[in-house]
Amino acid sequence: MIHHLFRDCPFCGKNHGISLTGNQVIRIASFLKKQEKSIQDEFPDLTADQREFILTGICSECWDQMGKEDEK
Ligand SMILES: [Zn+2]
Numbered sequence: 647m648i649h650h651l652f653r654d655c656p657f658c659g660k661n662h663g664i665s666l667t668g669n670q671v672i673r674i675a676s677f678l679k680k681q682e683k684s685i686q687d688e689f690p691d692l693t694a695d696q697r698e699f700i701l702t703g704i705c706s707e708c709w710d711q712m713g714k715e716d717e718k
Contacts, residue, residue: 653703662705664696674700 649671652663666674670692677688678700685697695706704712 651700653699655705655708656703657708658705660705662699662703664699 647668649666649668650663651666651671651674652661654661670689673688677683677685685701689697689700692700695709698704698709699706
């Protein structure tokens with residue numbers, strides 16, 4: 647069963663969605679309540695873009711643009 651998480655990106659204002667499994671949805675819900683671990687540790691199976699989207703709603707397009715302006 648695939649679920650979709652939709653959020654409005656705070657930068658471009660577009661509504662974006664990612665596909666998640668039921669298991670991931672449950673883990674995200676409990677992660678957001680507790681936030682005991684870093685999201686990287688909790689969700690190694692998600693991409694960096696997906697993790698950022700869950701935390702902040704920032705879409706991968708805006709994230710790419712920010713990455714270009716702010717190289718680490
Ligand atoms: Zn965006």
